Amino acid sequence: MLAHRRLVFAAIALLPLSIMPAGAQTGPAKGEPIYLGVSGPLTGPNAQYGAQWKQGFDLALDEINGSGGIKGRPLAYIFEDTQSDPRQSVAVAQKFVADKRIVAELGDFSSPASMAASPIYQRAKLVQFGFTNSHPDFTKGGDYMWSNSVSQADEQPLSAAFAVKRLGLKRIAVLHLNTDWGRTSKDIFVKAAKEYGAEVVATEGYLPDEKDFRSTIVRVRDAKPDGVMLISYYSDAALIARQLQQAGLKLPIVAASSVYSPKLIELGGDAVEGIFTASRYFPEDPRPEVRDFVAKFKAKYNKEPDAFNAYAYDTMILMAQVMRESGIDRQAIHDGLSKVKDVPSVIFGKATFDPKTRRVAGAMSVDLVVKDGKFTIYQGGPVVR
Amino acid sequence: MSAAPSLLEVRSLTRRFGGLTAVNSVDLDLAEGEFLSVIGPNGAGKTTLFNLITGHDDPDGGTVKFSGRDITRLPPEWLATLGIARTFQHGRVFANLSVMDNVLVGAHVRFKAVRPAWPSPLSLLGPFAEVALALIRPSSVVTEEKRMREEALRILARFGDRLLPRLDHPTYSLSYANRRRVEIGRALALGPKLLLLDEPTAGMNQTETAEMQTLIGDLKKSGLTILLIEHKLDMVMQLSDRVIVMDNGSVIANGKPAEVRNNPAVIEAYLGHRRSDKSEASVPEAAE
């Protein structure tokens, strides 16, 4: 469990601890590293996500720097902890902006922290690449705000199609995180589900630190749904699934792809058995970039990757590609993002930006079900008649 | 009773704490310019009586009249504006305030320039006006402050050189006796019509007590109406026009010092309590 921390200490002693030239151990990339700034949580309530990012980044850097880096120079990142707190993310933004070594910025994690820093990046013409920022307004902050986060406008209709068309749910109860992400997702999901002909009989928003869902479940039960949709992260999804089981409510559960994590099964145990979800990638996926990613991740960290690992990995690969094609200064990266085409991506298969929305469309999707404590591809049909 | 019109008129005042009656149907009259002392063993209900008169506690029954006006259950901040000032048994100075500021707070109700007396609907704006005046400080405010400071100096001069050299010292740094003096100075700054002193010499040595006694004597001479709680009987006998003795919440004797001193019921109350110290300890201090 301490593996990723030891890595920090393995970093070259002369550099501050937070700088991790991952190409330093091996690899032919030599010379002055090219730095990306990462603004994200390493401490505080969201620290787990920052830790997952690091794993994804480091894996990608091994690969990039092992094969020559960017035009021979190693790629590295400087991770500044913001606790996902806007007060700190704006200070970090200024720090990155002023640091001429930084060619682009990745993050922050939460919308308040990311979007508070946007005006600073926009003014300084430094790309802010919010790779987990699904907030619909994030890229509206300016032409230097880019994101390869899966748009909920893309994802939720797929979830709705899975739930309604494939699984045959007709009366759906939606439980969603009451955050900007959860709320946006819920609105899109409900609209899509209705278009596909299902009825949404209950929607319940809950706070991120909620642990007790018993009474919510009574409300859900009283609405007499034939299935439950969870717009949750894996930790709350596991809690809800367990409490649904304890309440004796045996309903098909569909969950947003954000629950795709080995942690869901660890935390949920047999209660998450039979949960339907979707994923942008899947270990048995025949796509080479997925096979490659999963295998390398397992080799390096001895565990299955999850969605945040994949986002971080994809982002690093994408940035490397942009720099290889367009150059390694700030403006070149900004221009390159709109030009880059079909970058191999775990999430998208091939990632290409729409220069107008500065987002990537067309995320891959595999319908999954948890079976015997493992995510497996769902091959069945309707579960409700 | 005294023939002069009553400044303070207490009738059947009663206060119970749970099963204990701390003040039991007490009657009390105080004429203008009179000096009345309340004595009695610990836990007799003296301080509770003070708290009821000054609005710090609400009675379960009875009335209090001041200058003919019913003041029962009025809050203490109203009573201050009527000219009732008090000191506290264990001393309650404003610890972080300087000696001077303590005395000036005593004069709070007399600051008029900073609190315009506007009629009812406008008076809601009073607090805003007060902030504005405190920030802008027109000459009326400045003059008033200056006048009050001068008066405070005169009051503090009554204590000789006990307090004058320490005007800017925060009162937490003062000796116990000096803090009691500050309290009395603060009470005088109110320009009281009635002064209630709760054990002003508690914790003082003989010299300090004598000094305090002289001061209180001077106040009496100046015509101030005073209600005193005190354990030091010598002082009570010398200063008082009249003495009330309380025991177990009730008045058991009332009269001239000499009469009270020889009243058998009083002697019994004091001695009786001395014999059964244990039961006295069970009277809760919370009732004070």
Add this chain to the structure above:
Amino acid sequence: MSSWFDYTVNGLIIGNIYALLAVGLALIFGVSRLINFAHGSVYVVGAYAGFLAVTQFGTPLPLTIVIVVAVGALLGLAIERFGLRPLQGYAHIAPLLATIGISFVLDQLVQLTFSPDPRALPSELLQKRFQIGSGTIGALDILIAAIGIGSAGLLYYFLRFTRLGWAVRATAQDRDAAQQMGVDVDAVNRTVFAIASALGAVSGLLVGMYYNYIDPSMSFQATLKGVVAQVVGGVGNVPGAIAGSMLLGLVESYGIALFGTSYRNLFAFILLIVVLVLRPNGLFASRRQTPPEPMTGTFIAPSKPVQISPRTLLAIALAAALLPLVLPNPYVLQTLTNAWLYGLLGLSLTLIAGTVGLISLGHAALLAIGGYASALLSLDLGMPVGLSILLAGVIAAALGTLLVFPSFRLRGHYLSIATLAIGEIVSLVILNWDSLTRGPIGVSGIPPLSLFGFELDTDRSVYWFALGVLVVLAALQFRLLRSHLGRTLRAMRDDDIAARSYGIGLDRYKALAFAVGSFAAGVSGGITAHLYSYINHETFNSQLSILALTIVILGGMGNVTGAILGSVLLVGLPEVFRVAAEYRVLIYGIVLLLLVRFRPQGLLGTV
């Protein structure tokens, strides 16, 4: 209706969990008059100790409980010995702050050791379930209830029938008297901390098993709910804490039943406010009491403030104004801009908490009100930004004063808890009032700062603007403190009973000070909103309230210069500690503890 039966059972089950936390908090408050903000951290440590035992050594449940009890008790002893005992005789505010520091340190240590990832904490007991109503209750529910009731019973026995228990009760009633009568108050404190922390640790373990879920960040919520439950029941009252917990659980459950899940905490905190206002000593408190007469101000550390001449202050302000010309580093300027904005918050709280003595734990709500007011005024009504910020201050002053007004009759800790609840209520209302605030989506596209039509679009101009507002408001506050009002407000803080005797109407002056103070906070929130361009209900979260209080205490209560210095340090230090990466919050916590220990009156002293 059978659903109501289910809601009731669910309310009692969750109340059961709150009770485990509340009992420990109540014990500590009863004896030490201290809200132990580290209690939730002990709970987290307990959960992880159990996790380690179960996953590494495969201990059976009874043994796990024994281990966790031992760990909790030892931790409690350590907290008491090294964190709190050295602060004996300090003003009450010092230990309160120390528990906050300890909580930072413990949470960070757990996170550094076990990683921030959530973990599963399996329990064999969970499989057994019994049908009740249309749901089931598990063996673990029964175990939690049994441990809750059992520990309450044991506590009752201990308090009633043992000599140490007698000493604990005596100390709780009157600490000084107990000491005079030969009670070893230190031993009592040790005992209470050991028992309470053991209980806290076990609750962490049980709750972790119950949800099969533990993570290092669950401590704040645990403390919060425990505090609410015990205050509802009557602070320091153990049976009351249990009853209060059950009531809290029921109210939450019925709140969900009636209005939906996102209103859950709203109900919890409204319950708290209602109870506090109607029954300030809690629902189950026995009798009304007149507070003991203090010899000196007891909550605020008395001290001589460090004298800084106006000329020096002017020179510092001038130097600050010239800084962008000398050192045009945007990172430094941004950090200082943040410091100025938090300085405004500090000014606000140092007036309200320091000068008047209303220790507010919900001050972030004023930032939120100001931020939303200015954002919505400029965005929805097209008001010029300078004006909207000014109005934001006014709205924060009016709304803030109105919201706390009913709580003015509360004293000391009770007021603090009420403000904590008001802070949470404001945040939840913002979250749920979609039509005005846009709910969780937040307000984006807030226009940038501008003044009289000139856009402040450089780091320098924003820096100067924030500094200018700070200097003006600080100067006004200085002037206010030097007026009769400063004297009046400080008198009220030092002794409200004596102040009333001299004609100071408490409500009037508390409201007046709160309004003046809230204005600065509202302006700070307004400027922040335009600076960030996006805010939602999490932008001004409850951690900010704690930060604000830390700023004020660090600088010295009531000390205007101190509030600004405190803000520069508390905004600056985490930036300085950046090189320490994951360790910086830990270092910050330790620095905070050292400060409380060696300079409890704050760097520049109480005014």
